Amino acid sequence: MEEEKTLEQRAMEAFRKRLTRQAVTSLQVCVHCGQCSEACHYYLSSHDPTMTPVYKMDRVRKVYKRTIDWLGRVAPGWVGAQDLDAELLSEWVQLAYGSCTVCRRCMINCPMGVDPAQVIGLARGVLTEIGMTPKGLAATVNVHLESGNNMGVSEEDYVETLEWMEEELQAELDDPRAKIPINKKNARLMYTFNPREVKYFPYLIQAAAKIFNAAGEDWTLSTESWDATNYALFSFDPGAAKIIAGNLERAVNHLGAETLVMAECGHGFRSQRWEGENWVGHHYPFPVLSFVEVQAQYIREGRLQLDPTVNDKRVTYHDPCNQVRSGGVIEEPRYILKHSVMDFVEMEPHGVDNFCCGGGGGMLSMTEFAKARIAAAKIKADQIAATEAAIVATSCHNCLDQLMEINKHYKLGVKVQNLSELVANAIVWE
Amino acid sequence: MGHVIERLHLFSLAFMLVVYCIRIIWILRFRLVKDLARTKGSGLTGAVVAMTTMFRPWSMETTRKGFIQWLGFAVFHVGVAVMIGMSFVIPFASKWLTPPVVTLVIATQALALVAGILRLVKRIREPKMRAISSPDDYFSLTIVDLLFGLCPLATLRVPVGFELYFLLVALIIAYVPFSKISHYIYYPFARYFYGSYLGRRGIVR
Incomplete structure (x- = not known):
């Protein structure tokens, strides 16, 4: 033996x-x-x-x-x-x-x-x-593998939330043609969410829907697989990462969508766009884009008419590490902000040199390290304070959560928002 | 004595060359991770940019902010190149040693010695440097500093200094493939991997 x-x-x-x-x-x-x-x-x-x-x-x-x-x-x-x-x-x-x-x-x-x-x-x-692996991180990966998303949101709850958001959208725009399409075949784009949006921040679903509707996009959501996150990136578990990335790939293929668009989620974008094909071991038959890239593209092509005066407070931008140093999305958020807000100011350093907010690496799922995480964010807090901005924009949920905590801990008095919120707010509806 | 030194020098060089070849074959035996993702930029451009980063101190935050440290790095490495180069020039091409060349050698070695000593002091004094330093780190730096001091003596053919220089050069050449000094063998690999990674992802254009 x-x-x-x-x-x-x-x-x-x-x-x-x-x-x-x-x-x-x-x-x-x-x-x-x-x-x-x-x-x-x-x-x-x-x-x-x-x-x-x-x-x-x-x-x-x-x-x-x-x-x-x-x-x-x-x-x-x-x-x-x-x-x-x-x-x-x-x-x-x-x-x-x-x-x-x-x-x-x-x-x-x-x-x-x-x-x-x-x-x-x-x-x-x-x-x-x-x-x-720390329990919190391991559990996040396991819940994703078991339920198809990292927060265990049921399909029923997911669809209900989408339908609720569609009603809200139609009411707000006073337009019954405004849609949040589900499982539509052969759409140009298939969009994903971070489960936090479904569970805690449904207004971000609405913001994305506003942008797609205003741009006249042919888009859809999937019920088969829709979670943009992949925490196996952080536990360096290629087996689990492959399953999660493969789920999204299959959902796109089943719906026949041309392009997969990842929500404003730094690690999710990096996972599916840059690491996913290495995990699954073949090329996807479709390209993967970040929602940040898509929004910039809409503005460039004139598909979104924006009025930056509605976002008149000073805004600074925090570059998510996985998006900027591992994802190559550097200029797009700046282009978006220059067209959607009145007073955009860079924090120093920024772009590829930007400091991590402290929420990367799956850190928010590992509560035992919370004290050190907040202490290490002093650099980020100082960076933000120096800009004198009222709003910190970012394009990542882990960053969003960490920035909110930093805001509270270091008493910065700022509002933390996703890019899509600012863009959706600035849309001029014709 | 001259013949002994020449033979010792050539033997050390041959030994180093063989070990380097084995080292390169050894590293190539590890699995190369190929990137299947669609590119956003050019891996080759990224690699070229990465290879030249150290010649552009303004391109990296740590060298931009620590320009004096970068200057020390440059002086130190020019000194190493001259110091090793002289181990060939002295025995095999001594006619090149005109007074201006000798002056230049002495100047580069003196500056490199200052830079080398400062590096050693930093490694001993700063807690963060002590925490990462092994005996190899101290030994490699000390032996290179010693050679900076001995190289001008060998160039001027000062007895004892001359012999000591060649003995130490032979020692260091044989020791290099096993020590941290061998970093320059891996440097092109590391910069290539780093640069092509950034280039393919459109981070360096």
């Missing part, structure tokens, strides 16, 4: 399996220059030497050095190599899940091209494989 493997043995197997050429390059090339420390919101907010990206990455690198690297295997002490044991695994949970939002700001500031997020992802993936 085969002897049962220890936790450490299983972790080491998972570790070796996940060593790709890209990951090994990052692990080999780091020279410990420490330059990444100035890029990390955790380090800048605390100045704790154990909060630098290189330190966190190095706790994973120690195992690599001990087991893979030539010199580390012979003289571990010389290169700081260490065996993987239960204590180090517990430390990985704290560092990889509790002190890093995998925002990749350190990556773009590394002179060597190291991607610490990839190494942190390696640790997260190992922890997931041996059942050490």
Whole structure:
């Protein structure tokens, strides 16, 4: 009978399996220059030497050095190599899940091209494989796999909410032709939601519907699969991520839609647009766009007439990490805001250099790390306060929630809104 | 003595070359993750931009804000190039060592030594640097700093300094493939992966 493997043995197997050429390059090339420390919101907010990206990455690198690297295997002490044991695994949970939002700001500031997020992802993936993922995050993924969306919204509740929003929309516009189409075959676009919109923010469904109706779009929603999120991106679980991404792909194919449009959800967009095809192992037969890109396209093509004077308060924009540093949606939100608000002001730094709000990496689902998450957001709070803006716009639900918490904690006195809210508010109905 | 040094130098170089080739084959044996996503930009453009980032300190926030640190990096690495280059010039092309060249060598090594010592001081003094430093980090930096000091002596053929320089160069050449100094072997791979990632996603154009 085969002897049962220890936790450490299983972790080491998972570790070796996940060593790709890209990951090994990052692990080999780091020279410990420490330059990444100035890029990390955790380090800048605390100045704790154990909060630098290189330190966190190095706790994973120690195992690599001990087991893979030539010199580390012979003289571990010389290169700081260490065996993987239960204590180090517990430390990985704290560092990889509790002190890093995998925002990749350190990556773009590394002179060597190291991607610490990839190494942190390696640790997260190992922890997931041996059942050490923080419970909140694991539960979010499991609920998605079991119910088709991460909040367990039933199909009945979903459809009811959509019908309610359609009635509201028709009443507000005084137009019975305004529709929220469900399961329409061969539409040009299939749109998705974050379940939070269905459960807590239905007015965002209405905002999206207003935009599609005003643009005269041929669109639809699906009841088969509609959740834009994919928290398996954060637990680095390619098996679960594949199932979730595959669900959406199948829904688009069944309805025969030409394009899949992801709601304003940073990680959801990145998951389906940039990682999904790698998870499912083939090309989708349709393109995937962010709702941000679609809104910018409507404005560019003159399909939306906007009156920015209705949004007369000062607005600043927070770039979601997964959208800007891992998704390439950089100019579109700025283009949208320049056409839909009167006073748009950038926070500094912004765009690719923007600081993470602290809500990335699935952090909001892991309540045990909440205190550190809010403390690390001091940088973001200072950035927002410096703009003197009344509204912080963003295009991600995790950012939205985190920004709301920061607003309360640091008493910023701002309103946090999605881009689509501002756009929908500025629409001139003919 | 000259022949011994030449032979030692050539042996170290041959050893380094063989180990480097093995290193490259070794890294190529790890699974390459291919990106199936539709591109938004050019991976090649991204890779080219990434390869040249360090020559454009204004393009990265940390070098933009830490320009002095970047200058130290530049001086240090120019110093390394000259210091290694001199291990070929002295034994094999000594006719190039005209007074202006010698002055230039001494100047680059002196500046690099200052930059190297500052790096070492930073690594020892700053808690965040101490927390990530291994003996290899200290040793590699110390030996390179020593070579900055010895290279001008070898160029001027000062006894003892000359022999020590070549002995240390031989040592470092043999040690490099196993130490952090080998980062330059992986640098093109890392920058390529990083740049093509950003380029394909339309983040760098």
